[in-house]
């Protein structure tokens with residue numbers, strides 16, 4: 001029999017069947033000195049990881065013995081057992097009181113493992129049947145509970161300016177980016193109090209009962225594995241180089257994927273061989289001009305159709321910044337994916353096609369240039385780089401460039417509420433590579449383009465001459481200067497899940513940390529279901545890592561949870577301060593260019609991060625003056641174009657994890673769409689019902 005069989009399946013009958021009898025227990029012998037030393041070290045490690053859980057040392061050591069002192073396997077096993085017990089306790093509590101489901105503290109904390117006895121039976125050394133005896137006095141040696149510090153919510157401010165959805169940008173100093181004093185280094189995430197359920201909508205810290213429908217885990221069980229001082233590590237990391245999430249948006253076929261693929265190639269992130277292969281393969285299906293786009297458009301369908309459908313994600317670095325690049329689809333059919341990608345972004349590149357007639361069709365009412373810009377702004381993007389692309393197709397015309405700048409700037413400042421100083425226009429060609437990373441010089445082409453059928457047969461000298469009017473920075477120099485926003489590193493942990501799949505040894509969940517931090521070995525909660533899981537392993541930019549903080553895009557492998565219990569749109573959160581789930585909330589919205597005025601009962605599709613749920617505008621509370629924030633009219637009968645208003649929204653399906661904008665700038669924004677068009681964007685001001 002393998003000694004590594006799953007200890008969960010052990011029971012006393014099995015043990016007896018395996019040839020042991022009760023006399024074996026009497027023959028227990030002490031461990032060798034070497035085993036004892038290993039056991040002591042491993043026990044201390046597991047105790048540190050599971051600090052706060054009421055697991056006896058005996059249970060730990062029994063599991064360690066079975067797993068050959070493998071700490072990770074032992075922790076994963078024990079946490080899974082804890083989660084099971086909590087689940088059972090929750091179900092029992094729900095039976096008793098279905099109106100306010102809570103996780104039982106005692107359920108989480110009382111080790112009542114059915115096979116505890118079995119653990120102490122001889123399994124580690126089958127040959128000799130030598131035993132070690134866990135000292136009886138340690139049975140009640142419960143792993144100590146760690147106290148954490150609390151972060152006050154009072155510092156948060158609600159921004160009443162209708163379109164001023166974003167937080168202000170802060171200078172690139174690591175210390176300044178973290179809210180609070182920065183002197184506390186322990187996990188405030190797990191110590192942050194629950195949000196008040198009071199009906200004011202202004203969430204305040206309370207120590208008491210959670211909102212109905214929000215499961216609260218036992219305090220003891222929430223302190224799993226805070227071993228790394230993440231805040232300090234985070235400060236060190238940003239002091240070295242800022243990390244930003246950059247989304248590339250724009251009308252279909254504006255050249256987004258080509259531009260980014262070519263830039264990655266010129267930056268050395270993609271090698272010549274790969275581009276050559278893309279070129280050959282693209283040529284075979286008559287799409288040679290898409291070779292660079294294939295760096296980011298990876299699926300067969302995207303390549304065959306020549307359009308981006310899902311958000312392509314990759315990473316690259318400039319001199320002063322680390323970027324996670326999100327290549328959003330431009331086609332209107334994939335706006336939900338574009339919203340999901342942009343919701344994860346800090347900054348954006350809006351790509352516009354300068355070709356005669358093409359800029360115009362992207363910019364008109366049916367084009368995606370305006371819609372994407374409005375969505376990006378409404379989703380919190382403040383800094384926008386506008387790549388005026390395909391300038392090769394208009395002979396590098398300065399007049400055309402200036403005309404586009406003029407038209408776009410007016411719209412972006414007046415209608416989309418971008419600050420003029422946060423807009424940077426860069427003329428370029430994604431195809432030839434001009435002005436992406438460098439400029440052409442007489443005698444040497446800038447791009448080293450691998451694509452043989454360049455769209456313009458012009459000489460380098462001609463490009464240099466025609467484009468001599470531009471003296472500004474290249475695209476890469478421009479994005480290298482973008483500021484990272486202040487990250488909510490010390491707030492409760494939140495991660496929006498953008499992808500879920502069965503990973504090696506657990507449920508793999510991809511997404512971005514919106515707030516707080518997380519580390520391997522930590523127990524977390526999955527909302528809306530309230531299931532618990534433990535972070536078994538973590539990857540960032542394809543590299544294994546032990547921790548991640550707000551702003552990081554990561555892949556977390558979770559144990560103690562089933563694949564079906566997590567989905568795209570789920571939010572992984574701190575177990576002490578779980579995110580509310582709701583179907584009814586108040587929001588302050590800005591109405592876009594609607595054809596039909598919005599009335600009570602107006603059906604909408606509400607987009608929130610990667611969720612989109614049907615619902616209705618259930619109440620028109622008041623219209624608001626965009627400038628002053630004052631009420632213009634109470635209970636209006638309808639809302640027209642450009643109106644700012646307070647409304648209530650009811651979802652007709654499942655409850656989703658949602659926060660007020662005051663509590664989370666990232667998770668407190670919603671987009672409303674109808675008939676394939678975005679009709680409004682808003683910020684959540686109050687959760688009106690908790691649970692489903």
Ligand SMILES: Nc1nc2c(ncn2[C@@H]2O[C@H](COP(=O)(O)OP(=O)(O)OP(=O)(O)O)[C@@H](O)[C@H]2O)c(=O)[nH]1
Nearest residue numbers: 252253254255256257258289307308330390430431
């Ligand atoms: N002349 C010229 N053509 C370009 C340039 N950039 C891209 N193209 C072409 O424009 C077409 C669309 O390019 P993509 O990169 O797929 O455009 P996209 O914006 O990513 O498309 P979606 O993601 O599907 O919206 C391809 O045929 C490209 O070769 C450019 O700078 N100059």
